[in-house]
Amino acid sequence: MKILPSDITPYSIYINRRKFIKGAGAAALSFSISRKTQANHIGDNDLYKELLDNNDTLNTFEEITTYNNFYEFGMGKTDPYKNSGSFNPIPWTIKLEGLINKPKTIDLEKLLSLVTIEDRVYRLRCVEAWSMVIPWQGFSLSKLIKIADPLSAAKFVQFETIFRPEEMPGQRRRILPWPYVEGLRIDEAMHPLTILSTGLYGHDLLNQNGAPIRLVVPWKYGFKSIKSIVTIRFVDKEPKATWPMTAPSEYGFYSNVNSLVDHPRWSQSTERRIGEFKRRKTMMFNGYEEEVSHLYKGMDLKKFY
Numbered sequence: 001m002k003i004l005p006s007d008i009t010p011y012s013i014y015i016n017r018r019k020f021i022k023g024a025g026a027a028a029l030s031f032s033i034s035r036k037t038q039a040n041h042i043g044d045n046d047l048y049k050e051l052l053d054n055n056d057t058l059n060t061f062e063e064i065t066t067y068n069n070f071y072e073f074g075m076g077k078t079d080p081y082k083n084s085g086s087f088n089p090i091p092w093t094i095k096l097e098g099l100i101n102k103p104k105t106i107d108l109e110k111l112l113s114l115v116t117i118e119d120r121v122y123r124l125r126c127v128e129a130w131s132m133v134i135p136w137q138g139f140s141l142s143k144l145i146k147i148a149d150p151l152s153a154a155k156f157v158q159f160e161t162i163f164r165p166e167e168m169p170g171q172r173r174r175i176l177p178w179p180y181v182e183g184l185r186i187d188e189a190m191h192p193l194t195i196l197s198t199g200l201y202g203h204d205l206l207n208q209n210g211a212p213i214r215l216v217v218p219w220k221y222g223f224k225s226i227k228s229i230v231t232i233r234f235v236d237k238e239p240k241a242t243w244p245m246t247a248p249s250e251y252g253f254y255s256n257v258n259s260l261v262d263h264p265r266w267s268q269s270t271e272r273r274i275g276e277f278k279r280r281k282t283m284m285f286n287g288y289e290e291e292v293s294h295l296y297k298g299m300d301l302k303k304f305y
Contacts, residue, residue: 041201048135051121053287058121059132061201063274068208069126070227071175072161072168079170080208087167089211089228098158098234101149108212112198114147115139120195122218124225125257125286131271136216138197142190150186150234158183158239159215160231176242182226183239183253184217187295193218193288196229219285219292221255252305256296257286261305 041061048058070080073087092108117137125131145157161180165171171178188194197216198205205211210227217224223243233239243251250264259269259282270279285292296304 044135044201048119048121051119051135052133056121056123056133058135059274064132064134064200065206065208067274069222070170070208070210072170072178072180072228073208074170075175083169084207087164087207087211087228089205089207092212092230094213094229095231096144096148096234097231099151099154099236100234101151102147104148106147108198111144111147115143117198118195120197120216122193122216123286124216124218124222125271125282126222127251127255127263127268129263129266129268129271129282131273131280131286133273135201136195136197137199137202138195138216140192141194141196141215142192144196144232145186145190148232148234153236154234155186156183156235156237156239157186157189158231158233158235158241159226159229160233161226162228162230176246180226180242181239182215182224182241184224185295186234188217191292191295193291219257219288221257223251224255254296254301254304256301256305257282258284258301258305261302 041058045052045057052058066081067077068080069077070084073080073083093105094108094111095105097103117139120136120138121133122136123131123133159182162168163171163179165178184194195216197210197214198212200209205214210225213229214227215225215229238253241253243255244253257268262268268282271282272279283289
């Protein structure tokens with residue numbers, strides 16, 4: 001569904017509505033408003049300033065929702081915006097399977113009634129050396145992992161995107177092996193920075209951004225943040241992931257943002273923030289080094305890229 005600048009609801013109305021609903025004790029699902037509306041996001045840097053790091057400003061709603069990587073809808077950056085209107089993310093279920101005590105298929109509405117949706121502002125850094133700053137809404141993946149109750153043998157988590165070629169035109173072509181899969185080590189998945197996002201800028205996720213639920217791992221390159229998740233699988237060995245399977249010399253399993261490891265076809269030492277012209281120096285772990293570097297103590301991050 002295409003959201004146009006003319007489809008405007010003042011963001012202050014959304015904020016006041018959210019406070020009212022929260023005060024009334026409504027379910028977390030009710031925190032987001034209809035995807036048929038769009039907020040007027042003028043001045044949102046002030047609204048989110050407590051969540052912004054120094055030297056960061058939010059990208060605009062238009063930038064975030066019209067410039068995307070989502071090959072299920074096409075390879076061009078505007079293809080997801082143009083080609084995702086026929087995708088239907090409602091209703092939605094997620095299957096929990098593998099090495100867990102409580103395998104189940106859980107309805108998204110039911111899941112969202114069990115968690116609290118929080119506001120997060122994270123940088124998203126893509127391997128093509130561009131980045132954005134996005135105000136996400138979501139909840140810690142660790143909460144869903146606790147619902148699954150993994151066995152001690154579970155060392156990794158694999159995620160799988162829905163396969164609907166009738167609604168996702170990119171899946172009708174052999175661009176990648178479908179369905180898209182990704183993975184994390186279980187300690188990475190349990191880290192409090194790792195979230196499952198259900199919205200951004202105060203709205204339910206739009207189709208082009210991974211509706212209705214996607215992973216966000218802010219210290220890794222964007223392709224690790226798999227979209228439109230239908231299966232979460234707990235395994236004992238490093239799981240297959242789409243890009244390392246497709247081009248292992250260019251994409252590694254860990255895919256931590258590391259300016260010292262260049263992509264074979266371009267440098268990772270600098271990046272261009274969408275909406276800016278001057279390039280920025282790439283920060284180790286995308287600026288989250290203090291929070292996550294302990295996860296990789298003793299590892300050769302050039303080898304395990």
